[in-house]
Amino acid sequence: MADVLTFTESGIYCPAGDFYIDPWRPVDRALITHGHADHSRWGMNRYLATDAAAPVIRHRLGEIDLATIPYGEARRINGATVSFHPAGHVPGSAQIRVEVGGEVWVASGDYKTVADGLSEPFEPVRCHAFITECTFGLPVFKWLEEDVLTAQINAWWAANAAAGRTSIIGAYALGKAQRLLTCVDPSIGPILTHGAVENTNAVLRAQGIALPDTIRVTPEMKAADHPGALVVATPSALGTSWARRFGPASTAFASGWMALRGVRRRRAADRGFVVSDHADWDGLNTAIKETGATKIFATHGYTSAFQRWLAEEGYDAHIVSTEYTGEDMTEEGASATDEDAA
Amino acid sequence: MKDFAALYARIDESTKTTVKVAALADYFRTAPDDDKLWTVALFSGRRPKRTITATRLREWAAERSDIPLWLFEESYHIVGDLAETISLVLPDATATSDRSLTFWIGEIKRLSAADDTTRKAGILSAWDALPGPQRYLFTKLLTGSFRVGVSRKLMTRALSQATDGDEANLTHRLMGDWTPETTTWERLIETTDPSTDLSRPYPFYLAYGLEDLDALGPATDWSAEWKWDGIRGQFILREGEHHLWSRGEDLMTDRFPELAQLRDFLPDGTVIDGEVLAFRDEAPLSFNALQSRIGRKTVPKKLLTEAPVILMAYDLLEDAGADIRALPYADRRARLAQIVAKAPATAPLRLSPTVAATGWDQLAAARESSRDRQAEGLMLKRRDSPYLAGRRKGDWWKWKVDPLTIDAVMIYAQQGSGRRANLFTDYTFAVWDGDQLVPFTKAYSGLTDAEFRQITAWVRKNTLQKFGPVRQVTPEHVFELGFEGIQASPRHKSGVALRFPRMLRWRHDKPMKEANTLADLKEMLAAYG
Ligand SMILES: [Zn+2]
Numbered sequence: 001m002a003d004v005l006t007f008t009e010s011g012i013y014c015p016a017g018d019f020y021i022d023p024w025r026p027v028d029r030a031l032i033t034h035g036h037a038d039h040s041r042w043g044m045n046r047y048l049a050t051d052a053a054a055p056v057i058r059h060r061l062g063e064i065d066l067a068t069i070p071y072g073e074a075r076r077i078n079g080a081t082v083s084f085h086p087a088g089h090v091p092g093s094a095q096i097r098v099e100v101g102g103e104v105w106v107a108s109g110d111y112k113t114v115a116d117g118l119s120e121p122f123e124p125v126r127c128h129a130f131i132t133e134c135t136f137g138l139p140v141f142k143w144l145e146e147d148v149l150t151a152q153i154n155a156w157w158a159a160n161a162a163a164g165r166t167s168i169i170g171a172y173a174l175g176k177a178q179r180l181l182t183c184v185d186p187s188i189g190p191i192l193t194h195g196a197v198e199n200t201n202a203v204l205r206a207q208g209i210a211l212p213d214t215i216r217v218t219p220e221m222k223a224a225d226h227p228g229a230l231v232v233a234t235p236s237a238l239g240t241s242w243a244r245r246f247g248p249a250s251t252a253f254a255s256g257w258m259a260l261r262g263v264r265r266r267r268a269a270d271r272g273f274v275v276s277d278h279a280d281w282d283g284l285n286t287a288i289k290e291t292g293a294t295k296i297f298a299t300h301g302y303t304s305a306f307q308r309w310l311a312e313e314g315y316d317a318h319i320v321s322t323e324y325t326g327e328d329m330t331e332e333g334a335s336a337t338d339e340d341a342a
Numbered sequence: 343m344k345d346f347a348a349l350y351a352r353i354d355e356s357t358k359t360t361v362k363v364a365a366l367a368d369y370f371r372t373a374p375d376d377d378k379l380w381t382v383a384l385f386s387g388r389r390p391k392r393t394i395t396a397t398r399l400r401e402w403a404a405e406r407s408d409i410p411l412w413l414f415e416e417s418y419h420i421v422g423d424l425a426e427t428i429s430l431v432l433p434d435a436t437a438t439s440d441r442s443l444t445f446w447i448g449e450i451k452r453l454s455a456a457d458d459t460t461r462k463a464g465i466l467s468a469w470d471a472l473p474g475p476q477r478y479l480f481t482k483l484l485t486g487s488f489r490v491g492v493s494r495k496l497m498t499r500a501l502s503q504a505t506d507g508d509e510a511n512l513t514h515r516l517m518g519d520w521t522p523e524t525t526t527w528e529r530l531i532e533t534t535d536p537s538t539d540l541s542r543p544y545p546f547y548l549a550y551g552l553e554d555l556d557a558l559g560p561a562t563d564w565s566a567e568w569k570w571d572g573i574r575g576q577f578i579l580r581e582g583e584h585h586l587w588s589r590g591e592d593l594m595t596d597r598f599p600e601l602a603q604l605r606d607f608l609p610d611g612t613v614i615d616g617e618v619l620a621f622r623d624e625a626p627l628s629f630n631a632l633q634s635r636i637g638r639k640t641v642p643k644k645l646l647t648e649a650p651v652i653l654m655a656y657d658l659l660e661d662a663g664a665d666i667r668a669l670p671y672a673d674r675r676a677r678l679a680q681i682v683a684k685a686p687a688t689a690p691l692r693l694s695p696t697v698a699a700t701g702w703d704q705l706a707a708a709r710e711s712s713r714d715r716q717a718e719g720l721m722l723k724r725r726d727s728p729y730l731a732g733r734r735k736g737d738w739w740k741w742k743v744d745p746l747t748i749d750a751v752m753i754y755a756q757q758g759s760g761r762r763a764n765l766f767t768d769y770t771f772a773v774w775d776g777d778q779l780v781p782f783t784k785a786y787s788g789l790t791d792a793e794f795r796q797i798t799a800w801v802r803k804n805t806l807q808k809f810g811p812v813r814q815v816t817p818e819h820v821f822e823l824g825f826e827g828i829q830a831s832p833r834h835k836s837g838v839a840l841r842f843p844r845m846l847r848w849r850h851d852k853p854m855k856e857a858n859t860l861a862d863l864k865e866m867l868a869a870y871g
């Protein structure tokens with residue numbers, strides 16, 4: 001039997017359906033897992049994404065031909081049947097199930113298996129072949145329980161507020177920033193947001209996603225007007241003059257890489273919180289097991305170690321090279337694309 | 343252990359000195375005496391020795407985590423720290439423990455003496471009883487690699503804040519070869535008689551590199567001497583026993599047995615600050631000669647004749663049993679001169695010669711000749727200065743000769759570890775031999791973090807081949823390297839070995855073809871080797 005999905009220079013391709021999933025070169029028809037820049041790119045003739053992912057994709061890509069589909073609804077595209085299923089990565093993110101002649105393949109994009117209170121929770125989809133990321137595909141990456149993590153962040157914020165310091169946390173504008181907004185305790189103080197974060201907030205609020213009240217940081221804003229505030233900023237804004245306006249402040253980064261002491265120290269923020277919208281080691285392994293798939297393709301992350309591990313576990317495991325970037329490890333300085341990465 | 347882990351976290355998270363000192367002072371106010379004593383010991387580099395091999399720990403951690411050893415190694419390579427890798431891969435603790443730091447160090451000692459089966463059981467149950475941060479620290483102690491980002495000076499400051507003790511006095515008390523097993527918190531910190539330990543050295547006075555010559559005033563206020571390239575040491579003779587301490591507070595007495603004869607020539611109650619030098623025919627031998635003596639606990643006869651050492655005396659700290667550090671340098675030096683003069687010429691002791699000068703020009707000229715004398719430059723000491731403790735600015739300055747430099751091409755890169763994990767920071771450099779690039783040295787410091795990041799991004803895109811963690815990169819970038827000396831070395835392909843090589847700057851302006859050649863290196867070897 002021919003492969004349901006193939007790996008081409010333009011992206012993941014379905015010959016029976018004549019469409020691509022998350023392509024990185026311009027193609028006619030693109031099925032998009034989620035709105036992060038490495039998965040939804042400009043230049044396709046036609047796009048298809050979930051209802052929930054569409055607003056952010058439109059916000060980022062502007063005037064495009066974008067059709068939408070609810071989670072779980074099967075749709076025929078040429079010789080293939082496709083459906084979208086929650087990936088738990090960011091609001092609207094999906095795994096794409098493709099069935100051709102009874103053979104089922106799933107391209108999972110980016111995913112996270114634990115619920116974060118914001119994204120539609122991950123749903124395992126049974127399949128024969130599973131295409132997985134492995135951004136954190138090493139056994140040193142194990143995320144904390146959500147309530148432990150939340151308690152850490154709230155304690156940090158509360159201690160800063162009590163000491164008269166502003167708390168500034170760096171997190172990606174789509175997904176992680178809103179996840180932080182959802183988990184922190186708004187009774188501690190006001191929440192201010194960087195423009196890039198607030199723009200995404202506006203898009204998500206408009207589609208009915210509940211977020212706590214936030215105040216957009218403007219050029220004329222004074223720190224003294226918002227004592228004890230939590231500022232949610234893009235990672236690139238930390239350490240710049242934008243951040244210095246808040247006077248005495250404690251800074252933090254929210255990233256899966258913060259699990260590593262060396263990375264935490266190199267970032268020179270006061271704190272590093274281990275917050276990721278990707279699956280950790282256990283999450284990856286559980287997800288793969290629950291698909292029931294025997295054939296696994298690892299796309300981005302620690303692919304060679306992860307492929308070898310899966311092969312030794314008895315899977316027919318392969319590495320595919322793609323142009324997906326995962327949770328950006330370089331995260332440094334004034335990169336304008338920070339908000340789009342991951 | 344929980345409190346100690348909290349202390350460690352507060353220190354590790356912060357980049358601010360005041361926060362670190364406050365955290366330590368809080369801890370010293372509240373922790374039990376035995377934990378405080380161990381904390382002082384650990385923070386002053388008195389780590390328990392590693393007795394269990396890293397290989398066994400890796401195997402046990404991989405086994406307990408249910409992962410193959412290769413995957414553990416792969417993870418270790420990314421994390422860059424063994425204890426951290428172990429604490430991260432292990433499953434969550436299932437038991438809980440509120441045992442103290444002292445208890446766990448005792449446990450490490452107990453297991454060190456036990457057979458392999460007992461060790462394994464003990465370590466696995468410790469890992470299982472300690473949550474992440476405590477497990478990391480326990481494993482750091484187990485591997486003998488515990489380190490903390492607080493200098494001894496700051497630790498002593500915190501101790502002084504917590505105990506209301508005088509900082510200089512505390513600094514002195516913490517010197518010497520005590521361990522938590524040989525003393526108590528009370529004896530070390532609180533008793534009024536600090537002279538109980540005859541081997542206890544004084545804190546070394548360390549100089550900074552000279553910043554501004556013009557700020558020093560008239561040259562006649564200063565005494566200049568050569569800065570020798572040996573091992574700084576403090577020679578102590580009290581009650582007929584002698585001790586030789588390194589700056590890092592290693593007891594080196596047995597490594598340099600020829601210095602024992604100084605007991606016959608020096609008066610009792612003498613403490614000399616000086617430099618241990620390999621020395622023959624009234625001139626220092628190369629640092630290589632001294633190198634052959636370092637790290638040897640017992641010295642074969644042959645080596646004693648090949649690389650005999652002397653003590654080049656700089657300063658006198660104790661005279662006839664009295665601490666004279668508060669006297670002006672000129673007075674101490676005069677007393678030192680008298681003591682040295684009484685020893686016979688055959689004794690392994692010399693008075694470090696001063697460089698006579700009436701003006702800075704003369705000193706500047708003398709400094710230029712340093713390399714010819716096997717010296718690294720000049721030491722400037724204010725004539726009326728007391729002997730201070732630790733690294734201080736003002737009264738003593740190192741006026742080192744400029745490093746030798748060479749422009750070289752980067753050909754291999756390797757990731758750093760710890761703070762610089764994920765950055766390519768360790769490079770191998772080559773010079774031209776005809777149209778071939780010949781590797782001749784490694785260097786891994788001297789650039790800013792921003793430059794390291796820039797190079798890291800470049801390395802990822804310009805890797806020609808991978809050899810394990812090492813990447814061969816496209817030869818393209820030229821760096822100016824600085825180094826303190828050059829020696830012939832048959833072990834190196836290039837035939838030379840550099841002393842203290844580091845990157846001085848990235849020569850964006852220099853095309854690769856204009857880097858230096860092997861012939862240039864050989865010329866330097868002829869001139870300075
Ligand atoms: Zn991705």
Ligand SMILES: [Zn+2]
Binds near residue numbers: 034036039110
């Ligand atoms: Zn993503």
